[in-house]
Amino acid sequence: MTNDPSTWGARNAHDPTVVRGDDGLWYMFSTDAAAGVSDFPIGAHIRTSTDLVTWSFHGTALGEVPAAAKEWSGAEGLWAPEVVRWPTADGTSRWHMYYSASTFGSRTSAIGLATASSPAGPWADQGIVIATRHDRDAYNAIDAAIAFDRAGRPWMIYGSFFGGIHIVELSAETGTRLRDEPGALIARRPDSVDGAIEGAYIQYRPEEDRFVLFVSYDSLVDTYSVRVGVADEITGPYRDAAGNDLTSPTDERAAATGTKVLGGHRFPGGTGLIAPGHNSIFTDGDATFMVHHVRLADAPTQHEAQIRRVHWNRSGWPVVSPHPFAGAGTERLTAPEQVAGEWDAVRFAPEVSALVEAQRVTIVADAVSDGEPVAVTILVEGVSSRRFAPRSTTGVTHPVVERAEQDETRGGVELEAVVFGAWDPVAGRSVLAFSGIDPNGVVWSGSKAVTS
Template structure:
């Protein structure tokens, strides 16, 4: 196993953001993390693509930096003099080249606190910001930068994973030479951290990167496992999602060094790490893993489909007893894609394109989420969504999640509000009635899902567009529809932005990987 050594890094003078208040924020690929302020309050920070940031105390009101940071690259809040600070990454991708011609492509960052990071002055502890920079759909790189406060600016440390390289001199949409000698691979091979150049990484006599096998190096996301080990997931489409363990002292990958297979037959690549999902250019990106002490599971979220409003973007869920997998869905299937397979067969689909009857605008392409479990043990699903209004405008939404009886976190049907509560003490007669339901299905659908209507009868029967049985206990609800069993939570929720309408709702996950939401029609 090999580990790249960190260079000497000194912290830049630290910032305190000047912010303006907003009711909504537009952050693509939002990653959430939290800190405690001087009064002991938990403050949540969002970081997203194109150097977007925001913070909040309650997920209801947001503070946003006063200046649009993507238009301020010469003195950026996060990266200072961005072109200079991230110059090593930009030699490969992300600045004034191919798809980033005339500007920058800095995407999908994730920030984590690391007690063990060692600065060049001997001090310890850093916020580590991992980011991706990209010039084509395959030539990308993941780097990281560090700061002593979460608001930065962040000092560049290293570029740690490259993609889109070739064995020989070649190009892919610009004059950049994609020879692997222009990445960190040559040094890693020379110092024997990695056992040579793999023939699996390239095709066509070494002139083209093999995207059926190897990942696109974007969308890094970090987490600690139950033993305190630090991990990074990453990848988008191409060869799938991979995971690497990191050395907490310097934030560098512990590259496997040798190729191999996991006990369940998944790829271990000498450079890219262990494969978790995907392959053969099936959609899948924005991977995010969170560990829950109560269930002792690691939960993997991956987004399928295309990110545009009509691209079919949707979030999928898997879980594992180990950080390195295997991750399985509700049907017990692994999301490793073989040639010719379709990814729609794998993963609990949490949310598709939907609109309840009372909503003026529907929601499309919800995805690239992060998840946080707060200091009280409450779960929040944070994602960006587009809308059914003919535009590509996107905004952040936050939904609570609740653990069902089978150990799956189910997202509430409506966005989080502070008057939301589990309906623990209701009688059959209070729950019974007509419900508009959304069955999110399992496809990567690009059209709006049509809602249906069912009636929950007091005698435990379900009639209407679906038929079956239902039962409840202390806020948990179970729907049995044919051979499929859906388990979830009954909630009393605010169902509009004004706070004037509340309703009894339910959210369930089925053993067939489908999610069904319900909204009572009073």
């Protein structure tokens, strides 16, 4: 990998977040990391784009670890910058960036705040918002994200492997904590899996009047996946599609808790993607997008940011496109197509951490689409989840959902899905895609097979 950031594009973007400035540009902020590069800019990387596809390196915010955060944590760089347009009484443009300063494996960490009148900067440090000590605190001050409740009050979601994910109310005037407390616990994992959880983000859905928590499980090196839970209040409790409380996973349910909407996968002829995670959500008009980082299966030290469309099924659950966003106009077909037919599909079983290879399936559905999203019930015909259990390389059989036999009895798996358009990078054309949730709360995602 070259030391010249102008050649990176979306490569070397880790823990990304995307916002749109008043100048019409999209801004991506990310951890100041670069795989295989010995000397790279410090201080939260900034990229810009006009189309959410091609990204240009803009420089860094702050340019260094602010003095107070560095003295507290000993950090050499900044992690997981969260950038948000901050509401102001007079409507003037104000932006907040919440950055993390820490070192791997330590709870001695700090979340700081910087402000600017534009995401392009210049950014001015405002000091530490919350700090933790490894030998004092059972939670960890990293990976901040900001959400607003129904009344418009700001909250900060943060936390990691150490102690889980917490949420604390902020001052609308200053952006700092209203009270000197860690806040409410909204998600955690048991010690049997090293408490492996981080990178949380909350999106309010007025359509269902509830809050959606996105969070990453497992290791950012190879097994990351994005999980989801929903709650009626911003402080929880958050439950997955199977009804599991994200704060109370047992050792037996450690891998299965959390509705897995995106994990490692590969479609025929395509690049294998592993460890997608640490996502954030942003919108453009009525369109919802997810930005996350991911690694390449054949070059796992390399990481890059990808953007995907997020759609919402009839029950208001988020489902994610199997293909990265390729730009405006790439999601519409030249003519409507029947949804029924041959598809390549992956099943994101929450208990499976390995890369999932797509398999050819037949879908039955009474619907047509030219790429415009259609919420529809579809039947993945003649299969059960047993077929999608990956082959073991260790002699240990991966578990499958409890009702695999019932799937076979009723002739397939029924999904509450959304069918939509996407750009197939292998076929080099627009295709129909789907993502949906089965009765066991497991997400399936697929791309219609290209036959000509």
